[in-house]
Amino acid sequence: xxxxxxxxxxxxxxxxxxxxxxxxxxxxxxxxxxxxxxxxxxxxxxxxxxxxxxxxxxxxxxxxxxxxxxxxxxxxxxxxxxxxxxxxxxxxxxxxxxxxxxxxxxxxxxxxxx
Amino acid sequence: xxxxxxxxxxxxxxxxxxxxxxxxxxxxxxxxxxxxxxxxxxxxxxxxxxxxxxxxxxxxxxxxxxxxxxxxxxxxxxxxxxxxxxxxxxxxxxxxxxxxxxxxxxxxxxx
Numbered sequence: 001x002x003x004x005x006x007x008x009x010x011x012x013x014x015x016x017x018x019x020x021x022x023x024x025x026x027x028x029x030x031x032x033x034x035x036x037x038x039x040x041x042x043x044x045x046x047x048x049x050x051x052x053x054x055x056x057x058x059x060x061x062x063x064x065x066x067x068x069x070x071x072x073x074x075x076x077x078x079x080x081x082x083x084x085x086x087x088x089x090x091x092x093x094x095x096x097x098x099x100x101x102x103x104x105x106x107x108x109x110x111x112x113x114x
Numbered sequence: 115x116x117x118x119x120x121x122x123x124x125x126x127x128x129x130x131x132x133x134x135x136x137x138x139x140x141x142x143x144x145x146x147x148x149x150x151x152x153x154x155x156x157x158x159x160x161x162x163x164x165x166x167x168x169x170x171x172x173x174x175x176x177x178x179x180x181x182x183x184x185x186x187x188x189x190x191x192x193x194x195x196x197x198x199x200x201x202x203x204x205x206x207x208x209x210x211x212x213x214x215x216x217x218x219x220x221x222x223x224x225x
Contacts, residue, residue, distance in 0.1 A: 004157070031211060040123075042203050042215030043158065056210065091157050095211070102148045102205065102213055105157030 004106035006092050012112045013082055020078045021109045025094030032075050033103060034067055035091040036060065043091055049075060082113045124220045133191040135219045137204035140185060146207035149178060149189045152218070153200045161189070161202075191221075199223045 005024040013019050025032050030051050035043035046065070047057045051072035061067075064082075069075040079086055089110050095103030127133045139147070145166040150158035162173045164180050164187075171178050177190040187204050201220050205213040 033212075040217070042205075042217050043213075045212055045214070048212065056212070093157070102150075102160060102163065102207060105150075105159070107155070107157050 004092055004094050004104050006090075006106035006109050008109060009107065010110045010112075012114060015082060015084060015113055017082055018078065018080045019082060019111065020076050021090055021092075021111075023075045023077070023092030023094075023106060025074070025092070026104055027073075029094035029096050029103070030072070031095045031097070031103065032069055033093040033095070034075070034077050035093065035105075037089040037091055037108070038087075046077075079111075082111075084113045087111055087113045122219055123217065124222070126222045126224060127194050128224050129196060130193055133189075133194045133198070133221060135189045135191075135202050135221065137187040137189075137216055138185060139187065139204070139206055141206060142182075142185065144206045144208070147178075147180065147187055148205045148207065148213065149176075149187075150203045150205060150215075151198075151200045152203065158203060158215075194221075194223050196223050196225065 007022045011019055033048040034046040036046055037043045045058050046061050047067050049069040052069050064080045067077045089108040091105055091108045093103040093105040148163045149161040151161050152158045162176050162178050164171045164178045175192045179188045191198055199222055201218040203215045203218045205215045
């Protein structure tokens with residue numbers, strides 16, 4: 001297993017379009033997280049899953065955002081009716097039930113809304 | 115609200131010198147902290163962690179110090195190398211298995 005994989009790496013979309021990102025976590029990790037990072041800032045928590053259950057969603061996650069992890073493996077993050085303010089790096093991370101080493105991040109998907 | 119933050123947004127250091135990156139946290143209940151390194155175009159990468167029952171932890175060329183009295187963390191990098199140029203974040207581990215990040219310090223290594 002080579003780590004957390006995110007696709008696509010870059011996405012340019014027009015305002016109002018829908019976009020979907022995919023995250024493939026480390027296979028033995030049961031927790032999966034989505035974060036958003038804007039330029040010059042630290043990652044901000046969006047949501048996380050334990051197996052297929054979505055346990056928490058940040059207030060940053062408006063109704064236009066939805067995340068799924070249907071089989072407790074890969075996850076998708078969809079943004080509907082994109083706005084320019086959605087432009088950011090979307091990071092996925094996975095971790096086990098323990099705290100050791102926090103969790104492992106993917107390289108992210110860079111979204112640009114034009 | 116309570117948050118994790120860094121003192122300085124940028125740090126320029128001469129190659130071979132030691133670097134010190136600081137971080138202040140406000141949640142006195144925090145009991146686990148992690149330093150991450152993020153290179154351009156990549157996700158954050160784990161460097162070193164420390165639990166609140168420790169004052170110091172050492173890794174390879176890196177040392178983390180924790181001062182619970184003033185709620186302060188620091189990351190020391192010995193003999194800084196060009197490959198150390200990156201953004202460094204401290205992160206606080208909450209009781210709900212969620213990391214909270216500060217804004218980061220950009221380290222630039224001068225040749």
